[in-house]
Amino acid sequence: MEEILKFELSNEFRERFQHxxxxxxxxxxxxxxxxxxxxxxxxxxxxxxxxDSKYVIDLLPSETRAEIINDLDEDIRERFLKVFQPDEITxxxxxxxxxxxxxxxxxxxxxxxxxxxxxxxNEEKEANILDLLRYEEDVxxxxxxxxxxxxxxxxxxxxxIEEIRRQAENVQKLYSVYVVDDNDRLIGRVSLKRIILAxxxxxxxxxxxxxxxxxxxxxxxxxVAQVMMKYDLxxxxxxxxxxKLLGRITIDDVVDVITDQAEEERQIMSGISGDxxxxxxxxxxxKARLPWLIIGVVxxxxxxxxxxxxxxxxxxxxxxxxxxxxxxxxxxxxxxxxSSIVVQSLANPSAFSDSLAKRLVKVFIVAAxxxxxxxxxxxxxxxxxxxxxNLAMVVSIALFGVVxxxxxxxxxxxxxxxxxxxxxxxxxxxxxxTTNDLLGLAIYFxxxxxxx
Amino acid sequence: MEEILKFELSNEFRERFQHxxxxxxxxxxxxxxxxxxxxxxxxxxxxxxxxDSKYVIDLLPSETRAEIINDLDEDIRERFLKVFQPDEITxxxxxxxxxxxxxxxxxxxxxxxxxxxxxxxNEEKEANILDLLRYEEDVxxxxxxxxxxxxxxxxxxxxxIEEIRRQAENVQKLYSVYVVDDNDRLIGRVSLKRIILAxxxxxxxxxxxxxxxxxxxxxxxxxVAQVMMKYDLxxxxxxxxxxKLLGRITIDDVVDVITDQAEEERQIMSGISGDxxxxxxxxxxxKARLPWLIIGVVxxxxxxxxxxxxxxxxxxxxxxxxxxxxxxxxxxxxxxxxSSIVVQSLANPSAFSDSLAKRLVKVFIVAAxxxxxxxxxxxxxxxxxxxxxNLAMVVSIALFGVVxxxxxxxxxxxxxxxxxxxxxxxxxxxxxxTTNDLLGLAIYFxxxxxxx
Numbered sequence: 001m002e003e004i005l006k007f008e009l010s011n012e013f014r015e016r017f018q019h020x021x022x023x024x025x026x027x028x029x030x031x032x033x034x035x036x037x038x039x040x041x042x043x044x045x046x047x048x049x050x051x052d053s054k055y056v057i058d059l060l061p062s063e064t065r066a067e068i069i070n071d072l073d074e075d076i077r078e079r080f081l082k083v084f085q086p087d088e089i090t091x092x093x094x095x096x097x098x099x100x101x102x103x104x105x106x107x108x109x110x111x112x113x114x115x116x117x118x119x120x121x122n123e124e125k126e127a128n129i130l131d132l133l134r135y136e137e138d139v140x141x142x143x144x145x146x147x148x149x150x151x152x153x154x155x156x157x158x159x160x161i162e163e164i165r166r167q168a169e170n171v172q173k174l175y176s177v178y179v180v181d182d183n184d185r186l187i188g189r190v191s192l193k194r195i196i197l198a199x200x201x202x203x204x205x206x207x208x209x210x211x212x213x214x215x216x217x218x219x220x221x222x223x224v225a226q227v228m229m230k231y232d233l234x235x236x237x238x239x240x241x242x243x244k245l246l247g248r249i250t251i252d253d254v255v256d257v258i259t260d261q262a263e264e265e266r267q268i269m270s271g272i273s274g275d276x277x278x279x280x281x282x283x284x285x286x287k288a289r290l291p292w293l294i295i296g297v298v299x300x301x302x303x304x305x306x307x308x309x310x311x312x313x314x315x316x317x318x319x320x321x322x323x324x325x326x327x328x329x330x331x332x333x334x335x336x337x338x339s340s341i342v343v344q345s346l347a348n349p350s351a352f353s354d355s356l357a358k359r360l361v362k363v364f365i366v367a368a369x370x371x372x373x374x375x376x377x378x379x380x381x382x383x384x385x386x387x388x389x390n391l392a393m394v395v396s397i398a399l400f401g402v403v404x405x406x407x408x409x410x411x412x413x414x415x416x417x418x419x420x421x422x423x424x425x426x427x428x429x430x431x432x433x434t435t436n437d438l439l440g441l442a443i444y445f446x447x448x449x450x451x452x
Numbered sequence: 453m454e455e456i457l458k459f460e461l462s463n464e465f466r467e468r469f470q471h472x473x474x475x476x477x478x479x480x481x482x483x484x485x486x487x488x489x490x491x492x493x494x495x496x497x498x499x500x501x502x503x504d505s506k507y508v509i510d511l512l513p514s515e516t517r518a519e520i521i522n523d524l525d526e527d528i529r530e531r532f533l534k535v536f537q538p539d540e541i542t543x544x545x546x547x548x549x550x551x552x553x554x555x556x557x558x559x560x561x562x563x564x565x566x567x568x569x570x571x572x573x574n575e576e577k578e579a580n581i582l583d584l585l586r587y588e589e590d591v592x593x594x595x596x597x598x599x600x601x602x603x604x605x606x607x608x609x610x611x612x613i614e615e616i617r618r619q620a621e622n623v624q625k626l627y628s629v630y631v632v633d634d635n636d637r638l639i640g641r642v643s644l645k646r647i648i649l650a651x652x653x654x655x656x657x658x659x660x661x662x663x664x665x666x667x668x669x670x671x672x673x674x675x676v677a678q679v680m681m682k683y684d685l686x687x688x689x690x691x692x693x694x695x696k697l698l699g700r701i702t703i704d705d706v707v708d709v710i711t712d713q714a715e716e717e718r719q720i721m722s723g724i725s726g727d728x729x730x731x732x733x734x735x736x737x738x739k740a741r742l743p744w745l746i747i748g749v750v751x752x753x754x755x756x757x758x759x760x761x762x763x764x765x766x767x768x769x770x771x772x773x774x775x776x777x778x779x780x781x782x783x784x785x786x787x788x789x790x791s792s793i794v795v796q797s798l799a800n801p802s803a804f805s806d807s808l809a810k811r812l813v814k815v816f817i818v819a820a821x822x823x824x825x826x827x828x829x830x831x832x833x834x835x836x837x838x839x840x841x842n843l844a845m846v847v848s849i850a851l852f853g854v855v856x857x858x859x860x861x862x863x864x865x866x867x868x869x870x871x872x873x874x875x876x877x878x879x880x881x882x883x884x885x886t887t888n889d890l891l892g893l894a895i896y897f898x899x900x901x902x903x904x
Contacts, residue, residue, distance in 0.1 A: 262714035329889055
């Protein structure tokens with residue numbers, strides 16, 4: 001590990017390697033990459049363009065090659081695969097588990113995809129891939145691999161070990177053997193530990209655990225992640241509606257789902273659409289940011305019109321304008337806090353959830369407390385800094401109202417979004433912030449209008 | 453699974469169960485919880501207070517009891533443990549792996565902790581726990597469990613299987629046997645699959661894989677998570693600086709680290725301090741939110757003073773005030789977008805990172821593009837809605853400047869925070885938003901001052 005980490009981080013090596021690639025120094029490249037984990041080679045190749053990477057990859061054994069391609073970031077891989085011939089991709093696909101193979105095939109144009117599938121000489125692999133291509137990518141069926149070891153409940157341990165031997169090459173990560181009945185229906189599992197400790201004459205029926213958590217093919221990837229986290233599973237079998245064993249999902253794929261989800265949520269909260277990263281093109285970055293900025297600008301325009309309606313008040317007491325930022329910032333902050341707390345509850349459904357009425361009462365009390373503290377602070381601050389008592393009172397009352405309304409909106413919006421199937425994290429994004437800004441402003445100017 | 457999920461979700465069952473607990477209906481509780489996964493019972497108990505939960509838990513076998521306590525959310529568990537006697541906690545600790553046992557002990561007052569450790573009759577467990585208590589909770593040493601199977605490289609497979617048998621009870625989840633030399637130094641691993649397929653006479657030396665990824669005790673939990681994700685590991689061995697094997701970390705604990713991190717980041721971005729949830733007390737929720745709201749209010753006050761400085765301009769052209777919200781909202785949105793993209797790059801260090809100068813040039817170009825589009829829109833909008841050409845020009849120029857500055861600040865702040873060891877996600881939180889608001893306002897009024 002230590003060596004590998006050092007390998008990864010050494011800038012000197014990177015530079016030396018870059019030089020070797022530029023010079024097409026085959027010997028150095030082969031030698032320095034020998035025995036290096038494919039995941040590290042993938043990380044290294046992220047710094048090269050497709051042509052150079054292809055040159056490096058071609059120097060490596062075909063199995064390593066497949067693993068490297070499999071480890072690449074999706075968007076980089078798509079770029080890479082364009083410089084590969086169908087024959088070469090076929091070879092890569094041949095070396096991968098069915099789920100990883102399908103991920104790659106899904107990134108190719110349909111015509112090329114079909115060409116490659118037709119070229120596969122392993123019939124079982126072809127059947128597995130065709131089966132998996134039927135599923136959406138974000139459900140259990142799209143996450144699962146077909147490679148697994150299953151044993152009939154009537155087998156002996158020796159028969160089971162024979163099956164493990166037969167499939168040893170296909171199933172890289174083996175945790176349990178799944179036990180099925182004569183109809184291929186999943187009825188339990190045996191851990192490898194149990195198989196090791198069992199005598200040769202033992203029957204599977206005597207040692208298998210009938211209680212088993214499985215997921216169905218149509219279950220969403222978020223639900224699969226929830227189930228695997230809740231029960232601390234390293235793999236979960238996938239069954240169809242009849243309970244027939246179809247595949248299994250391993251935790252590494254689910255960890256990717258979890259991190260992708262977190263990233264997506266942060267992007268939504270930040271007002272960035274699409275899956276962009278800092279190293280994407282300027283055009284991509286601009287395109288991902290502009291729509292949300294325009295929403296903000298439109299909101300700003302409406303604000304301008306709203307303030308315009310109260311121009312008379314503004315002419316009378318210019319100081320009203322001083323507190324526009326304070327009112328808006330507080331409304332925005334309160335709204336985001338409230339929605340964030342609700343989004344968290346929604347993401348963690350195992351936690352107890354009160355009834356909506358109870359939740360709103362609680363939100364109201366918290367808002368009233370926060371609002372009272374802030375309003376008092378602002379009132380005191382206004383008087384100390386020499387403001388008129390009238391204006392100080394108006395600003396504080398409006399602020400209190402804004403805190404209440406923003407809390408309510410921040411709480412209710414993610415719940416409504418969630419109910420209608422949208423990502424509740426949208427409620428912490430610019431659209432809702434803009435709406436809250438407007439509401440806050442309206443409350444402020446209406447209070448001014450009424451009281452001054 | 454299906455049954456279990458249904459079990460979890462059924463409101464009728466919950467109500468029936470609640471009733472049974474109220475009535476202290478022992479038979480119903482025992483019967484209905486028989487064979488139910490402890491993780492589901494934990495979820496169910498989240499709805500009860502400590503007294504009622506204790507009553508339910510006491511009806512269950514002691515092993516299930518330990519697993520339920522282990523599965524509870526940390527804050528709920530702390531509340532629960534207060535109603536347990538030291539003897540009862542000792543029994544729970546006895547049933548748990550060393551890492552989980554230490555997690556629970558860490559939640560107790562020191563005196564009670566020592567009392568419980570002294571009561572443990574299993575000497576090995578006591579030694580393991582004392583060893584683990586030395587580590588901080590957020591480093592590899594604090595995440596690892598001492599329970600694992602290790603084999604000397606000079607052993608035969610039969611000896612290795614004997615060791616597995618001896619430890620079968622202690623090591624629940626077994627993926628690999630770790631191979632050590634005579635000095636207990638980690639030198640490789642053998643997968644269970646290989647052990648199953650090896651003949652009895654095989655030597656460990658002939659089948660072990662010498663290449664192995666391990667982590668050192670002082671490595672941060674974030675780094676451990678990075679390593680396990682990168683290499684798709686279900687478990688990673690932990691060694692000390694001399695390479696001696698000390699423990700192992702399983703993926704389920706790392707998944708918790710990953711989700712906790714994501715949640716912490718969202719809270720920071722939302723301006724919530726501390727790890728609060730919707731079901732926390734009103735006092736906790738208020739306390740977690742108030743500090744950030746006060747920062748916003750202070751920012752609002754400074755904004756008020758800033759605008760006050762330009763009161764003369766405001767008196768002359770009231771319409772200046774109309775565009776305060778537009779300027780501020782855009783500055784805030786741009787700042788959050790920019791910092792979010794940098795935070796993402798920082799969280800994913802394997803991706804290629806350009807030099808700072810190159811990054812800033814790119815940020816500048818993206819900002820200039822976005823700024824130009826927005827400024828044009830606002831200019832057009834202003835003219836169409838009958839604004840004066842002068843003011844339209846001023847607003848658009850200020851807006852363009854704000855987009856540039858907010859992009860720059862949003863990019864540089866997380867980098868600086870990260871450099872000084874702070875969480876870069878702070879750069880998307882209220883503190884920075886407030887600073888950006890002020891800067892935006894200053895740019896706007898200064899432009900007004902210069903041009904009108």
